Amino acid sequence: MSMSLILRGATRCNAVNLAKSARLTPVKAYSTIFAGAQRQALAKPLPLVKNIAPIVTRNISVSAPRMASAESSHTALWTVERIVSAALLGVIPAAFIAPSQALDALLAVSVVIHAHWGVEAMVVDYLRPSVVGNILPKVAHVGLILISIATLGGLFYFIKNDVGLANGIKRFWAIKGKDSQEA
């Protein structure tokens, strides 16, 4: 019956008119941004709705989750990490092409801090308190700092008192097989 009304074009084909003509119960009315204006807008032809309905903005306070972390912003450190990674692409070849104590020291610092950040990310990702308890993550973090400091110290000692970082690796790489070793 309502379908025949639509076919005759007596009413416009929209949801409100369909609901009215089929005698369906109206949908529950929520409080809306467009107080009152919306019902009128629905009754009018749909293309004109945007012109009629005023746009009202209302600030909605969304409470921050109570468990939100209070840490500071990570963005600056992220940028520094990328800069060090990109710098390594230049420092490593330079240290091997032109070995010197200064470039060795720069290489040692860059590699140790890059490795520190990488392993720190693994510690944060895998040693989660919900999985391993509360003590182990903290112990791992402190242990990682100690290892990194010790590694850097050892590398500086090596650079100062031995052949140097790049030269040492070059000598290791230059180990000849028994075919080419002199008797």
Next chain:
Amino acid sequence: MYALSSTLIRPALRQGLQVAAASRQVSLKVVSVGSTVKDETFFEKNERLGRQMSPHLTIYKPQLTSMLSIAHRGTGLALGATVWALGLGALIASHDINHYITMIEGLQLSGATLTAIKFIIAYPAGYHTANGIRHLIWDTGSFLKIKEVYSTGYIMVGASFVLTAILALL
């Protein structure tokens, strides 16, 4: 009559609602803040209810994306361990590096064996460097579409072997 009207009304109603929805204005239900704040986190709640965790690593299909990513982490860890060994070794070793190099030369390995060993040692560096460049390219915002992720992934794996070969032959 009822059956006819229900088969005719519902599609018309749905179409009408779809047309209405296309230009629908968003309505918001205003509630008090207190009713939305919870006392425990998602994880605390599931722990309290004693729920098991769903399977994840055991059921997820391995893909190029995830495999290359974990390989980047694995090679990074291997390289880091090498740096630690070098640094900590320098602190605790009783001899200088020439002593240990002489020891390895004493093993009298063949040239081919040495090149093979050097390839295996250098591969983590080649892979991590090549994938590291891929990561830095992503950080500029480029090549992030999934097709591009896959194509750069294959290119990167090829490049890692080339780079490692160059390093092993140095």
